[in-house]
Amino acid sequence: MTSTAAESVELVEHAPAVSLPLAGAAGRALAAADIVDAVPDPYTPGRWSLRAGSKVGAVAVSVPGADTPVTVRVTPKVPIARLFFLLGYSLDPQGGWRDGEVEVAEHRDLLPALAHTVERQVDRALRQGLLQGYRATEESALVVRGRIREAEQIRRRFGMTLPVEVAYDEFTMDIAENRILRTAVERLLRLPGVPSDVRRRLLHQRSRLADVTAIVRGRPLPAWQPTRLNSRYHHALHLARVVLDGSSAEHAPGGLRIDGFLFDMNKLFEDFVTVALGEALRGTDHTSRMQDPHHLDEAAAIRMKPDFVLYGPDGTPCAVVDAKYKAEKRGGFPDADLYQMLAYCTALGLCEGHLVYAKGNAPHAAHQVRHAGIVIHQHALDLDQEPPGLLTAVRTLAQRLVNTPRV
Structure with a gap:
């Protein structure tokens, strides 16, 4: 009798391996992506031996021909509140970011806690309105604004008067800080396992950032500098960077797709120890x-x-x-x-x-x-x-x- 492939896999960081029914394409994808240790069971066809290492979080594996993706969740052994303390201290040891600010007590799983925390920090950042700033812009225009890019005018227009190739600094909401927050919110909305109430609040934050351009996936994040003017954004930006850095890459050979979020506990512990020693x-x-x-x-x-x-x-x-x-x-x-x-x-x-x-x-x-x-x-x-x-x-x-x- 052939067992039905599992639609949800629950593992614990560094726990003993478990044997589960899994589609062959999904098992091979998990093994190739280095998400968990995955090997086919040599004695029972259709079953795979899965063991989580130091990567924790959640990923969805969409297999061609399957109606629903296989969701893999890896729970950390460290309590969620403690994990967020390690993370917060590593990102900003002098910022006063402590357990009380991340508010994760109501969430026992990593991804819901992360989504909740990011949404709360984004809400705090935007409470006084969206930050605005100057952004360097280059474009073709019918009127002169800023300075004329003479080399581009000659190369593109061959002596034509209009349009004019210009460069100027535009005062706008579409700046690096807002773009990073918008992209992190969009990213969380696509991840599996975000609670419905948190998802609703994330949709509200996305509407507040509707006039901001999201960063195209695969492109580097724009640089931003911490200043007094953007201080209310700092915690939200640090967490947004964690979301975007921890997003697993898509894998699409033969239509296969893996999407999700993973923390590497090795790096998190290393960052905490080194930053805390430096502060001490x-x-x-x-x-x-x-x-x-x-x-x-x-x-x-x-x-x-x-x-x-x-x-x-x-x-x-x-x-x-x-x-x-x-x-x-x-x-x-x-x-x-x-x-x-x-x-x-x-x-x-x-x-x-x-x-x-x-x-x-x-x-x-x-x-x-x-x-x-x-x-x-x-x-x-x-x-x-x-x-x-x-x-x-x-x-x-x-x-x-x-x-x-x-x-």
Whole structure:
């Protein structure tokens, strides 16, 4: 008896694999898109073994010939409110964005919470009306406005007087900030799993932004600069960027389409740890660099990029940190991380290195490397604790980095 293909798949981040009935095209699409680990069940045709990794969110897989798309939802192990704290702090550590502002308590799933939060932030941004600003415009016109683009006039018009190729600054609502918000709202309205009440409010926000041009999918987002004039937009713009960056690409071989939103918990944890360490060290005589490029070998052929390098007052490296959001192996932390940190310490001339995990067997472990004089520390940051406790743990680690003995 052939089982009916599932229309909705519910998985938990880093949980054991589950076997589910799934159309072959959908299973192959999930495997190729690196959304989840998907392999066909060798013993039961029509079933696939699915296991979620560190990507969380929701995607819809539209398979040719199927009446409805297959929706895959991956739930994070971290509480939703805590996830949004990590996200908010990483985006704007000094902006005062805390649990009370993101208002996610009523939503237990990631995508509804994200859609709700974006809509609330957009509403706050637009409460005083749409921001206006100057936008550089180039066009063909029947009257002279701004300056004439002489080279374009000659190239396009061959000596004709009209129309005139002109360039000017237009005072308009169709500026980068509003375009990013409009595009994020449009994006959320197309995602699966947005609650009906949130969808209605998003439609209202779209109507407020009706005179703003959405960004064509695949085009880069326009640049904007945080200023006093657009300060009420900051939180909404940060979240809108998260929505647009986390949108999965469409895949259309043979009419197949995958559309959705995914968070990479690896990157989220790494961003939080590095940003929080930088904030904890603000005001000291030390400086820090994130994703700091170096080379392992003298010929500069082997590149490496530690997550966080701390420099002393004399400008030389004094500590190195790598953040690792991943499940432990049964016997302890994965050995590959230790080898990587050993390479960092060797290349930077440090006698200590620090690995920070989302969880661990113990709050702290240390390994003395034989014949090298290098100690590799492994720290476990408990994400289940409240934000003040998280930040206190990071500050404690930051102080340890400052006190790291020099070679």
